[in-house]
Amino acid sequence: MPGDERQQKILQEAQEFAAAELKPHAAEIDRKGALPKKLIKKMAARKYLSATFPNNYGGLELDPVHYGLFTECIGKACGASRALLTVQTSLVGESILRFGNESQKKKWLLPLAKGKKVGAFALTEPTVGSDAKNVQCQYRKVGDNYIINGRKKWISFGAIADFFVVICSYDGTVSAFIVERSPKEVHTRPIRGLLGGRASHIAEVEFQNAVIPAENLLGPEGSGFSYVVGTALDHGRFSIAWSGVAIAQAALEAMVSYARRREQFGQKIHKFQLIQGILGDAVTKTHAARALCLKAGELRKSQHSEAVHETTIAKYFTSKIANEVASDAVQVHGGEGCADKYPVERLFREAKILEIIEGTSQIQQLIIAKYGLRKYFSVKA
Amino acid sequence: MEQNNRIRAFIEANMAAIDEEITLNDSDNIFENGFVDSMFAMQLVAFIENEFAIQLSNEDLDLRNFNSVENVVKFLDNKKNS
Ligand SMILES: Cc1cc2nc3c(=O)[nH]c(=O)nc-3n(C[C@H](O)[C@H](O)[C@H](O)COP(=O)(O)OP(=O)(O)OC[C@H]3O[C@@H](n4cnc5c(N)ncnc54)[C@H](O)[C@@H]3O)c2cc1C
Numbered sequence: 001m002p003g004d005e006r007q008q009k010i011l012q013e014a015q016e017f018a019a020a021e022l023k024p025h026a027a028e029i030d031r032k033g034a035l036p037k038k039l040i041k042k043m044a045a046r047k048y049l050s051a052t053f054p055n056n057y058g059g060l061e062l063d064p065v066h067y068g069l070f071t072e073c074i075g076k077a078c079g080a081s082r083a084l085l086t087v088q089t090s091l092v093g094e095s096i097l098r099f100g101n102e103s104q105k106k107k108w109l110l111p112l113a114k115g116k117k118v119g120a121f122a123l124t125e126p127t128v129g130s131d132a133k134n135v136q137c138q139y140r141k142v143g144d145n146y147i148i149n150g151r152k153k154w155i156s157f158g159a160i161a162d163f164f165v166v167i168c169s170y171d172g173t174v175s176a177f178i179v180e181r182s183p184k185e186v187h188t189r190p191i192r193g194l195l196g197g198r199a200s201h202i203a204e205v206e207f208q209n210a211v212i213p214a215e216n217l218l219g220p221e222g223s224g225f226s227y228v229v230g231t232a233l234d235h236g237r238f239s240i241a242w243s244g245v246a247i248a249q250a251a252l253e254a255m256v257s258y259a260r261r262r263e264q265f266g267q268k269i270h271k272f273q274l275i276q277g278i279l280g281d282a283v284t285k286t287h288a289a290r291a292l293c294l295k296a297g298e299l300r301k302s303q304h305s306e307a308v309h310e311t312t313i314a315k316y317f318t319s320k321i322a323n324e325v326a327s328d329a330v331q332v333h334g335g336e337g338c339a340d341k342y343p344v345e346r347l348f349r350e351a352k353i354l355e356i357i358e359g360t361s362q363i364q365q366l367i368i369a370k371y372g373l374r375k376y377f378s379v380k381a
Numbered sequence: 382m383e384q385n386n387r388i389r390a391f392i393e394a395n396m397a398a399i400d401e402e403i404t405l406n407d408s409d410n411i412f413e414n415g416f417v418d419s420m421f422a423m424q425l426v427a428f429i430e431n432e433f434a435i436q437l438s439n440e441d442l443d444l445r446n447f448n449s450v451e452n453v454v455k456f457l458d459n460k461k462n463s
Contacts, residue, residue, distance in 0.1 A: 101439065133419060219439055220440070220442050220443065223439075223444075225419060226420070226444060227423055229420075230419075230420045230424075303427065303430075305431070308427075370397050373399050374394065374395070375394075
């Protein structure tokens, strides 16, 4: 089957899977605060956790454009399932694919793809977020091993992860390690009371004299920030950009349905021009967001050197409009928008997270501004 | 020389430092001088792989190979001769 046709078929099946297995359970998953292991296994069985990996590592070989559309499809149905894809495929998977040696890829990617092991990406710390280069988690070499000490915070799937890609420092040299969960040396505490990401098993993770075999160093020593974090965040931003499209699209569909059914003053509320204004903006913003994501996807597919910038722009824009459209969707629902009978309340909460993870909106603005200051500077003007 | 120009053009197009006075010399350490941010290393690697149709291994990723125009050219020459 030709490549695009094969990928289209995967998307079609993903849509059916999302409609049958994810969407009907999304509210309950969020309420219970846990993405069930059974569902993780179901997604793994369909190779969804390794959607971009090559076939020999258990993947579906989706190209960036199709992976983006796939992320939208899953994200529209269930935010927690989408978060699982972001972490397994884009953060952990792509880092190991790019920087892992053959034996690391076999050891960690294959079980991840099969859903036998869950991975997590541990960068953020209680005192270090945006200034990620300044991680305080320490490593040192002792004989043939490395010893890691320190704390990580807000780690998605940290509470259930079997292994972690951990970014830590030795006197300012930042390196990445693959750390397996061990009862004595790796302690995880779930974080509750979250605005969004409630079912993503977010945890605080503490490493106490964790002994890591030298072969678990990921990439060369000192490449933790420049390469591993750089690669993970670039892929993570692409995934979050599409997650924004997913939320905006879901919110748009919800507001259209509600506006066509709800009556006030003796007529359907979509007849009011002020509601039409909201709907018009929501359609426009969602289409614009998807167009940016598709452009980023095409550039990534052709390995264009501007792909990183377009991905950052797409992440910044789509996370912003996801918030706007989700907020407007709540508005269109009135009081019903504030309760969990309708999905918009959840979408509204989930959207906010997108402006914070994989680099906050302010950090994206700084990067985009620097890019613009150079690209659009004309000596003649 | 042509190789040098392609690398220079890519670095210049991505310089985080935008002061007009700054000129990029072939031997300038682009990371230490703050000409680019540290995330640029990954972009440069992707550019080199794409532009010169080579695959870099983990051993190649030493930042010293990529910290100046001169060093990137040297690295590429070594890579071709190896
Ligand atoms: C639901 C959720 C899931 C997450 N999952 C993960 C995960 O799996 N792995 C992981 O490692 N981390 C994860 N994180 C952490 C997330 O990446 C960080 O929260 C994020 O990078 C911001 O860091 P911070 O919270 O320390 O905020 P800070 O960096 O303290 O920022 C606080 C505020 O200051 C602003 N600010 C900071 N620096 C600047 C600047 N230079 N200029 C202008 N404004 C600035 C920020 O934009 C923000 O508004 C997750 C977070 C959440 C909420």
